[in-house]
Amino acid sequence: MAMLMIGELARRTGVKVNTIRFYEDIALMPKAARTDSGRRTYSEADVKRLSFIRNGRDLGFSTEELKSLIALSEHPDLDCGAAAGIARRHLLAVEARLSRLMLMRWELERVAANCEGGRMADCQVIGAIADAPSH
Amino acid sequence: MAMLMIGELARRTGVKVNTIRFYEDIALMPKAARTDSGRRTYSEADVKRLSFIRNGRDLGFSTEELKSLIALSEHPDLDCGAAAGIARRHLLAVEARLSRLMLMRWELERVAANCEGGRMADCQVIGAIADAPSH
DNA sequence: AATACATCCTCCAGTCACTGGAGGATCAAG
DNA sequence: CTTGATCCTCCAGTGACTGGAGGATGTATT
Structure with missing residues (x-):
C-alpha cells in the first residue's frame, strides 16, 4: 500500500x-x-x-479519552465491560450536549430569521442560552 | 435585590x-x-x-464570540445584521456538530448494548466516527 | 551539476482558557 | 476571641494546540 x-x-x-x-x-x-x-x-x-x-x-x-477508546478498540479480544462503561459515560455527556446544541440551533435560527435587517429589541439569544440545562 | x-x-x-x-x-x-x-x-x-x-x-x-454576542444583545436599538451574521456562521458549525454527535450517540449506544458482558470483536467506534463528515 | 522551491526535520516559545495553590485578610458562629 | 469558611491578589502550571527559526532533504528545471 x-x-x-x-x-x-x-x-x-x-x-x-x-x-x-x-x-x-x-x-x-x-x-x-x-x-x-x-x-x-x-x-x-x-x-x-x-x-x-x-x-x-x-x-x-479529551486526548486521554480518545486514547482509551482507541486502546480498547485495538484489543477486541478483551472483555469489553470497560468499553461499555466508557461508552455509557460518554453517552450521557453526548446526550446533554445534543439537547443544548439543539436548543442553540433553534435560537440561532430564530435570531438569523427574525433579526433580518431589523432591530434586535427582542433578541433572546442570551436569555435562551442562559436558561439552557447544564449537563 | x-x-x-x-x-x-x-x-x-x-x-x-x-x-x-x-x-x-x-x-x-x-x-x-x-x-x-x-x-x-x-x-x-x-x-x-x-x-x-x-x-x-x-x-x-470562544470567549471573544461570546463577548460580541453579549455586546450586541446589550444594544438592542442597533441594527442586528451583525448578530444575524454571527448566528448564521454558528448555525453551520452547530449543524455539523449535531450530525456528528448523533452519529457518535448511535455508535456509543451500539457499543454499550452489544458489548454487554461480551467481547468487542466488532466494535466499530473508530471506524464509524472516523468516517463521519468533518465540518 | 547547479539552482530553486516545497516539504520535511527538531526545538522552542506563545496562545487560549482555564485550574490550583500560596500567603494573607475578613467575616459569621460559637 | 478563636475557629473555619470564604474572600482577596498574584502567580505558576496544564491541555491542546499553533507558529516560527534554522537547517536538511527531495524533486523539478535549466
Missing part, C-alpha cells in the same frame, strides 16, 4: 502537520515509521485513526 | 470562583461592584450572564 508523508496525511484529515507531530509526542498517534532520511510515513490506517481523533476532539473528547 | 458573593455565584452557575475572576480580567464579565472590604458582589443579572457564558463555552463559542 502507498505510504504517505505527513503533509499528505494533514491534507487528508484536516489536522495540521505540527498537530500530528504533537499527537505522536503525547502518544495519541503511534510513533510513525521513518524513511532512511528520517521522514515520517503513514498508511491508510493512520488516516482512519487520525480522522477519528479529529472528529472526537471536535466533539469534545 | 439580594447581592451574592462570588462563591454563591459559582454554585449557582457551575463556574469556578477562579474562573469567574478570570472572566472579569478578560472583560467577559463586567468589573464586579465591591463591598467596603473589597469583596465582589453580584446580582441576578450576573447569574444570567454567567449562565449564558457557561453554556456558550460548553457549546464551543
Whole structure:
C-alpha cells in the first residue's frame, strides 16, 4: 500500500502537520515509521485513526479519552465491560450536549430569521442560552 | 435585590470562583461592584450572564464570540445584521456538530448494548466516527 | 551539476482558557 | 476571641494546540 508523508496525511484529515507531530509526542498517534532520511510515513490506517481523533476532539473528547477508546478498540479480544462503561459515560455527556446544541440551533435560527435587517429589541439569544440545562 | 458573593455565584452557575475572576480580567464579565472590604458582589443579572457564558463555552463559542454576542444583545436599538451574521456562521458549525454527535450517540449506544458482558470483536467506534463528515 | 522551491526535520516559545495553590485578610458562629 | 469558611491578589502550571527559526532533504528545471 502507498505510504504517505505527513503533509499528505494533514491534507487528508484536516489536522495540521505540527498537530500530528504533537499527537505522536503525547502518544495519541503511534510513533510513525521513518524513511532512511528520517521522514515520517503513514498508511491508510493512520488516516482512519487520525480522522477519528479529529472528529472526537471536535466533539469534545479529551486526548486521554480518545486514547482509551482507541486502546480498547485495538484489543477486541478483551472483555469489553470497560468499553461499555466508557461508552455509557460518554453517552450521557453526548446526550446533554445534543439537547443544548439543539436548543442553540433553534435560537440561532430564530435570531438569523427574525433579526433580518431589523432591530434586535427582542433578541433572546442570551436569555435562551442562559436558561439552557447544564449537563 | 439580594447581592451574592462570588462563591454563591459559582454554585449557582457551575463556574469556578477562579474562573469567574478570570472572566472579569478578560472583560467577559463586567468589573464586579465591591463591598467596603473589597469583596465582589453580584446580582441576578450576573447569574444570567454567567449562565449564558457557561453554556456558550460548553457549546464551543470562544470567549471573544461570546463577548460580541453579549455586546450586541446589550444594544438592542442597533441594527442586528451583525448578530444575524454571527448566528448564521454558528448555525453551520452547530449543524455539523449535531450530525456528528448523533452519529457518535448511535455508535456509543451500539457499543454499550452489544458489548454487554461480551467481547468487542466488532466494535466499530473508530471506524464509524472516523468516517463521519468533518465540518 | 547547479539552482530553486516545497516539504520535511527538531526545538522552542506563545496562545487560549482555564485550574490550583500560596500567603494573607475578613467575616459569621460559637 | 478563636475557629473555619470564604474572600482577596498574584502567580505558576496544564491541555491542546499553533507558529516560527534554522537547517536538511527531495524533486523539478535549466
